[in-house]
Amino acid sequence: xxxxxxxxxxxxxxxxxxxxxxxxxxxxxxxxxxxxxxxxxxxxxxxxxxxxxxxxxxxxxxxxxxxxxxxxxxxxxxxxxxxxxxxxxxxxxxxxxxxxxxxxxxxxxxxxxxxxxxxxxxxxxxxxxxxxxxxxxxxxxxxxxxxxxxxxxxxxxxxxxxxxxxxxxxxxxxxxxxxxxxxxxxxxxxxxxxxxxxxxxxxxxxxxxxxxxxxxxxxxxxxxxxxxxxxxxxxxxxxxxxxxxxxxxxxxxx
Amino acid sequence: xxxxxxxxxxxxxxxxxxxxxxxxxxxxxxxxxxxxxxxxxxxxxxxxxxxxxxxxxxxxxxxxxxxxxxxxxxxxxxxxxxxxxxxxxxxxxxxxxxxxxxxxxxxxxxxxxxxxxxxxxxxxxxxxxxxxxxxxxxxxxxxxxxxxxxxxxxxxxxx
Numbered sequence: 001x002x003x004x005x006x007x008x009x010x011x012x013x014x015x016x017x018x019x020x021x022x023x024x025x026x027x028x029x030x031x032x033x034x035x036x037x038x039x040x041x042x043x044x045x046x047x048x049x050x051x052x053x054x055x056x057x058x059x060x061x062x063x064x065x066x067x068x069x070x071x072x073x074x075x076x077x078x079x080x081x082x083x084x085x086x087x088x089x090x091x092x093x094x095x096x097x098x099x100x101x102x103x104x105x106x107x108x109x110x111x112x113x114x115x116x117x118x119x120x121x122x123x124x125x126x127x128x129x130x131x132x133x134x135x136x137x138x139x140x141x142x143x144x145x146x147x148x149x150x151x152x153x154x155x156x157x158x159x160x161x162x163x164x165x166x167x168x169x170x171x172x173x174x175x176x177x178x179x180x181x182x183x184x185x186x187x188x189x190x191x192x193x194x195x196x197x198x199x200x201x202x203x204x205x206x207x208x209x210x211x212x213x214x215x216x217x218x219x220x221x222x223x224x225x226x227x228x229x230x231x232x233x234x235x236x237x238x239x240x241x242x243x244x245x246x247x248x249x250x251x252x253x254x
Numbered sequence: 255x256x257x258x259x260x261x262x263x264x265x266x267x268x269x270x271x272x273x274x275x276x277x278x279x280x281x282x283x284x285x286x287x288x289x290x291x292x293x294x295x296x297x298x299x300x301x302x303x304x305x306x307x308x309x310x311x312x313x314x315x316x317x318x319x320x321x322x323x324x325x326x327x328x329x330x331x332x333x334x335x336x337x338x339x340x341x342x343x344x345x346x347x348x349x350x351x352x353x354x355x356x357x358x359x360x361x362x363x364x365x366x367x368x369x370x371x372x373x374x375x376x377x378x379x380x381x382x383x384x385x386x387x388x389x390x391x392x393x394x395x396x397x398x399x400x401x402x403x404x405x406x407x408x409x410x411x412x413x
Contacts, residue, residue, distance in 0.1 A: 097405070
């Protein structure tokens with residue numbers, strides 16, 4: 001029986017979706033990560049040899065990291081668990097549904113805390129009280145989100161890796177974390193001063209508003225992940241180089 | 255005009271045909287629907303967890319539910335229009351034959367009636383003179399009804 005070259009079955013047999021998988025082209029792909037010299041970066045290798053060496057090294061490290069991430073995804077896609085989840089009739093859909101419905105618990109309770117920080121709800125309740133009572137539920141929701149989300153990633157590592165919306169979503173998650181960290185290290189340090197204010201100070205309101213925006217964008221990006229195939233796909237080359245770059249498509253000509 | 259004819263009319267109207275031809279409109283509307291889902295989850299949980307003795311359990315019930323109800327109404331104002339748009343985006347007649355759709359709609363109707371008639375009366379009366387078992391019962395019914403709406407809604411979208 002001939003080996004299928006693309007599709008779910010091919011992925012199950014070790015092919016990588018969105019990647020060109022013949023041996024010759026795999027070798028070419030490895031070569032393509034040997035980056036071109038530092039032309040046009042304003043670094044002259046005769047005037048500043050140390051800086052040049054450092055620049056080359058750091059670029060190689062980044063390229064290696066990207067490459068090993070890609071290899072990791074390729075390897076993950078071949079593990080039995082990933083294939084089973086990918087090809088399951090119900091399990092994948094159950095995990096997906098859990099991920100979506102946990103929105104109510106995670107973003108729902110988080111949004112209530114953010115609305116309190118904006119002074120738009122529970123004005124007569126102290127901020128500390130709202131946080132102490134609701135954050136455990138938010139945390140539980142977050143854990144459920146992370147577990148189900150990880151499983152969704154594990155079901156199709158390469159498809160997610162090469163999905164622009166997935167990448168943007170991960171970036172937004174980092175931004176969400178930074179927002180929480182900044183809030184807790186700045187305005188939240190002085191929470192005692194404004195704990196019972198109906199409308200908290202500007203810094204706290206800003207934190208709450210940013211968090212709400214981040215949740216909304218995260219939800220939208222997450223919903224968009226399966227829709228990428230309608231307008232962009234690493235398998236359908238040629239594509240604009242910019243799209244190939246942000247989606248992390250591996251093409252022979254890079 | 256029967257219900258099926260209404261759905262057919264919706265399906266073939268020119269605005270909706272244009273909407274169906276766009277690959278963007280549907281996921282964008284679905285995302286906004288999900289944002290509404292998150293918000294309604296928060297406001298329903300706020301009251302129901304309180305009734306069950308979790309969450310904001312030290313707050314007066316009536317006050318808390320007034321706060322939550324405002325955001326419940328806001329989330330419904332997001333969910334209902336986007337829900338109707340989603341319904342109209344694809345073949346409306348498809349939903350006519352879909353069990354999950356009718357389960358969701360019936361559960362939604364029941365949930366709305368229960369929340370705005372029964373539960374509201376219970377929470378506005380406060381929790382001083384009542385057996386806490388009643389609070390727990392009301393919260394459980396509310397959670398089951400809204401949960402059915404959510405799960406049936408998810409079921410509509412499954413292949």
